Amino acid sequence: xxxxxxDLIAGRSQEQLKGLVEDVTSAVVKNTGAPAEHVHVILSExxxxxxxxxxxxxxxxx
Numbered sequence: 001x002x003x004x005x006x007d008l009i010a011g012r013s014q015e016q017l018k019g020l021v022e023d024v025t026s027a028v029v030k031n032t033g034a035p036a037e038h039v040h041v042i043l044s045e046x047x048x049x050x051x052x053x054x055x056x057x058x059x060x061x062x
Contacts, residue, residue: 002028005039009047009058017043 004024012020021041028039048059 001038001040002027002032002034003042005042007043007044009048009051011048050054 006024008044021043021048024041025036028034029036049057051058
């Protein structure tokens with residue numbers, strides 16, 4: 001059973017998230033041969049004030 005964890009900054013629409021998990025599932029099926037019903041995709045959304053790059057919070061970027 002493949003498990004895919006994806007960390008994202010919150011803010012994407014439900015449609016974008018749905019498309020993402022569909023595409024990721026298809027890629028896993030194509031490249032591993034696992035049946036789609038066995039592919040688990042876990043989305044973890046972070047608030048922009050809980051993630052930084054280079055010491056700058058994403059919420060502080062302009």
